[in-house]
Amino acid sequence: MKVLMLGWEFPPFKSGGLGTACFNLTKHLSKKGISITFVMPHAPENATAEFVDLKGINKYNLKIRKIISDLTPYAGADDYAFNIGSLKGTYGSNLFEEVERFTKAAEIIAKEEDFDVIHAHDWMTYNAGLRAKEIAGKPLVVHMHATEFDRTGNNNPNMHISHIEYRGMQKADRVITNSNYEKNLIVEKYNIDPNKIEVAHWGVDPGFKPHMRQDIFSHAKKEKLVLFLGRVTLQKGPDYFIEVAKKVIDIYPNVRFIIAGEGDMLQRVINRSIELGISDKVSFTGFLHGEDVDRAFQMADLFVMPSVSEPFGLVALEALKNGTPAIISKQSGVSEVLKHALKVDFWDTNEMTNKIVNILRYNELHNELRDNSYEEARKLGWENPAQKCIEVYREVLR
Amino acid sequence: MVSICFYFQVHQPFRLGKYSLFDIGKNPSYFDDSKNREVFDKIAKKCYLPMNNLLLDLIHQHKDKFRFTFSFSGTAMEQFEKYSPDILQSFKNLVDTGNVEILGETYYHSLAWLYSKKEFKEQIKMHSDKVKKLFGVKPSVFRNTELIYNNEIAKFAEDLGYKAVLAEGWDNILGWRSPNFIYRPKGCSRIKLMLKNYKLSDDVAFRFSDKGWAEYPLNAEKYSQWINANNGNGNVVNLFMDYETFGEHQWEDTGIFNFMRMLPDELLKNNDNGFLAISDAVKKYSCVGEVDVPHLLSWADVERDISAWTGNRMQQSAMKRLYDMEAAVKRCGSKELLESWRKLTTSDHFYYMCTKWFADGDVHKYFNPYDNPYDCFIIFMNVLNDLNARIEHCRGRKSIKNLFGLLNKTKY
Numbered sequence A: 001m002k003v004l005m006l007g008w009e010f011p012p013f014k015s016g017g018l019g020t021a022c023f024n025l026t027k028h029l030s031k032k033g034i035s036i037t038f039v040m041p042h043a044p045e046n047a048t049a050e051f052v053d054l055k056g057i058n059k060y061n062l063k064i065r066k067i068i069s070d071l072t073p074y075a076g077a078d079d080y081a082f083n084i085g086s087l088k089g090t091y092g093s094n095l096f097e098e099v100e101r102f103t104k105a106a107e108i109i110a111k112e113e114d115f116d117v118i119h120a121h122d123w124m125t126y127n128a129g130l131r132a133k134e135i136a137g138k139p140l141v142v143h144m145h146a147t148e149f150d151r152t153g154n155n156n157p158n159m160h161i162s163h164i165e166y167r168g169m170q171k172a173d174r175v176i177t178n179s180n181y182e183k184n185l186i187v188e189k190y191n192i193d194p195n196k197i198e199v200a201h202w203g204v205d206p207g208f209k210p211h212m213r214q215d216i217f218s219h220a221k222k223e224k225l226v227l228f229l230g231r232v233t234l235q236k237g238p239d240y241f242i243e244v245a246k247k248v249i250d251i252y253p254n255v256r257f258i259i260a261g262e263g264d265m266l267q268r269v270i271n272r273s274i275e276l277g278i279s280d281k282v283s284f285t286g287f288l289h290g291e292d293v294d295r296a297f298q299m300a301d302l303f304v305m306p307s308v309s310e311p312f313g314l315v316a317l318e319a320l321k322n323g324t325p326a327i328i329s330k331q332s333g334v335s336e337v338l339k340h341a342l343k344v345d346f347w348d349t350n351e352m353t354n355k356i357v358n359i360l361r362y363n364e365l366h367n368e369l370r371d372n373s374y375e376e377a378r379k380l381g382w383e384n385p386a387q388k389c390i391e392v393y394r395e396v397l398r
Numbered sequence B: 001m002v003s004i005c006f007y008f009q010v011h012q013p014f015r016l017g018k019y020s021l022f023d024i025g026k027n028p029s030y031f032d033d034s035k036n037r038e039v040f041d042k043i044a045k046k047c048y049l050p051m052n053n054l055l056l057d058l059i060h061q062h063k064d065k066f067r068f069t070f071s072f073s074g075t076a077m078e079q080f081e082k083y084s085p086d087i088l089q090s091f092k093n094l095v096d097t098g099n100v101e102i103l104g105e106t107y108y109h110s111l112a113w114l115y116s117k118k119e120f121k122e123q124i125k126m127h128s129d130k131v132k133k134l135f136g137v138k139p140s141v142f143r144n145t146e147l148i149y150n151n152e153i154a155k156f157a158e159d160l161g162y163k164a165v166l167a168e169g170w171d172n173i174l175g176w177r178s179p180n181f182i183y184r185p186k187g188c189s190r191i192k193l194m195l196k197n198y199k200l201s202d203d204v205a206f207r208f209s210d211k212g213w214a215e216y217p218l219n220a221e222k223y224s225q226w227i228n229a230n231n232g233n234g235n236v237v238n239l240f241m242d243y244e245t246f247g248e249h250q251w252e253d254t255g256i257f258n259f260m261r262m263l264p265d266e267l268l269k270n271n272d273n274g275f276l277a278i279s280d281a282v283k284k285y286s287c288v289g290e291v292d293v294p295h296l297l298s299w300a301d302v303e304r305d306i307s308a309w310t311g312n313r314m315q316q317s318a319m320k321r322l323y324d325m326e327a328a329v330k331r332c333g334s335k336e337l338l339e340s341w342r343k344l345t346t347s348d349h350f351y352y353m354c355t356k357w358f359a360d361g362d363v364h365k366y367f368n369p370y371d372n373p374y375d376c377f378i379i380f381m382n383v384l385n386d387l388n389a390r391i392e393h394c395r396g397r398k399s400i401k402n403l404f405g406l407l408n409k410t411k412y
Helices: A016-031 A078-083 A096-111 A121-137 A159-171 A180-190 A238-251 A265-277 A290-299 A313-319 A350-363 A363-378 A383-397 B033-065 B074-083 B084-097 B117-135 B151-159 B200-203 B220-228 B256-267 B278-284 B312-322 B324-334 B335-344 B373-411
Strands: A002-006 A037-041 A062-068 A118-123 A140-144 A175-176 A198-199 A224-229 A255-261 A284-288 A304-305 A326-329 A342-344 B002-010 B066-072 B098-101 B164-168 B194-197 B236-241 B271-276
Touching: A002 A096, A002 A121, A002 B278, A016 A118, A016 A313, A016 B194, A037 A096, A037 A121, A078 A180, A096 A121, A118 A121, A118 A383, A121 A140, A121 A159, A140 A159, A159 A180, A175 A180, A175 B271, A180 A198, A198 A383, A198 B117, A198 B220, A224 A238, A224 A313, A224 A350, A238 A255, A238 A265, A238 A350, A238 B335, A265 A284, A265 B084, A290 A313, A304 A313, A304 A350, A313 A326, A313 A363, A326 A350, A326 A383, A326 B373, A350 B373, A383 B194, B002 B220, B002 B278, B033 B074, B033 B084, B033 B256, B033 B271, B066 B074, B066 B220, B074 B084, B074 B117, B084 B117, B098 B220, B098 B278, B151 B164, B164 B278, B164 B312, B194 B200, B194 B271, B194 B278, B200 B220, B220 B236, B220 B256, B271 B373, B324 B335, B324 B373, B335 B373
Parallel strands: A002 A037, A002 A118, A037 A062, A118 A140, A140 A175, A175 A198, A224 A255, A224 A304, A255 A284, A304 A326, A326 A342, B002 B066, B002 B236, B002 B271, B066 B098, B164 B194
Antiparallel strands: none
8 A cells, every 4th residue: 555645854853743753653654564655844954964764664665755845843823933933034934835835846746656545744734635635536634633723722723724724624535633632622623524533542652761860950969850841832831830830839849840842932931930939940941852852851750741732742651751750731632541640631730739749749659650651651652553544544445 | 058148348438539739737628528428329329228128128038047247337337327317227127137247347447457456456446336336236256357367367356355257268278178167267266267258259249240251141040059069068158248249339230139139039948058147157167177377368359468458659658657647646635636547547548549450440440539549649648748737736735735734733
């Protein structure tokens, strides 16, 4: 079976969970004998670099076609200006023009390549997927990793983007999403037939490493560390994290809160920490790359994911994989697959404080949670989601 | 001749509410009264009422040929009084027939044996007094929480004057021997040991409605044949189980009530059979040998150990911190604080913290009113912190009072 995959650059890259998901899915599909032509947008200044780690992938099954583009997987309309603003605007910064350009380029690839199924990841590739479907007359599977409602925290979603999402899901033969949480949201917000939607929970790649315990925060020796890691955007709930930090510090002062990541809310969060009088207890690391991510997890005593709306939340599995117990938002897909994690409503800052303080206070709780969740995360691989995708391909080809 | 000894365990804990960090120092009520009432009402309706009626009918029908045994935890008896005088009355009616025996146990269904012999003894006494007060009888046979047992416990019960003690009839301790005889615990001279026939007990308690079981569906006739097969190679068949088996673990639509209604008729067709209360059997039969149980044995899980309550670090720590407060809570002199502390000794709180099979969503989860074992630990520790603060406060007041007393004395 041959698949035309419209996706995103592979790690190590500044693309967070979606790039990782595309990579692992491709790897496991390839292992199962699926041939893939992978079309990815590629930042112009890196156009010649080789970022793809092909270890474990049967090279004969995989062909990569790069389209030079400024598109990044998480861009919303405002966010795009933020992300792209600092880059040299080779192609201008109108997001929708850029999407259209990507679609045209994908159209050409669709004419050149031979494939049975099209698999498109997230809204920016949906128009390209639909064009490819028209040109080649092949079935289209759209993969909804995150909706506009997730990205904006349901706060003033961009109607143009949500319409592209709606049209993509309506016209596609099947929709794949990462959790029941996301499936419900799609049914509710986009009125898509639930029978058309398949849930494939993400896994975590098995690179479980021994603890490195190299301090990247020099002051980290004595204090307990509570970590937020992710984009500092409304969707991820950093504002709740900072409110909780204040409440925890009032009760358990020997603690430091780390915010690792960048995003359009960073300045607001920094200002809030000053207002609350806890700026000496909160550290901002900026965006962490590669091994620094693992180090941050391993140094932390606790990882907190207070997302307002999280289609999956791979970062929580990354934390567990590094031996760091997690408190996760109930408004997340990952909470459906984890039993050994503490779950809390993102808005319930008192309950979050209750859990954090007790974990910091009682090693027996921390250790029990850490060991059991580590074991649990190890069992969540990419075999199952890859198999689900193959089943969906088979159905649409029937 | 074989005597069938039914013993039904009746227990309800006082479950904790979602006690948060922010309740410490502010909220003195730890227990979720509405949740406890709700669970009680549900079980009363599904199990206690219909089963009590059924058992009373059977006694009226078979007279002295139908005798059996209950054990009520003190917390369950408190809940009868608090939530449903009707239920209490219906249990009293059963006991008043004279065909129903009540066992002794720890008042709070606790694991005190493992942590404090002093508290263990006090809770047994409290329980005995409560049974006497409510039912007008005095227990003469002892069963420890979750049938936790070893030689030492048997000796302890013997020294308290009990005639018999109950334990699991586990193969590892019996070897080739049968649980269908009465034994003498090693190191004891008077007390007798009654062992649960776990195969026949679990056929009813766990497998009755299991459609994957080769013997499904089980009916009174088939079950009676299995019991009759013990004739000639046993004196007793000890069927020990939770009372909630009837109507709650096995729902009414499984046919469990009809099964019980038919069972005495079927069994009594054979004139060699009879139903006895535990102490009848103990009086009737003598010990055939000695059983040595040096290590702790329970009736729980496939391991028959105590790991469901003390198997992980949270459980061990919570238990230790709780019993570390014993001396202080007893010294502070507040009845109310002592009662709260004792309610925390109930084994269920620690069972809810079990992580053993949590991920498999099995029986442990079914009984757990909380989201997960970790949340349960957090609630428990928050409560302990509040209780500790109250004890300190109480002791502080007391020492000031003593100081004044001392000053007053010196005046004269």
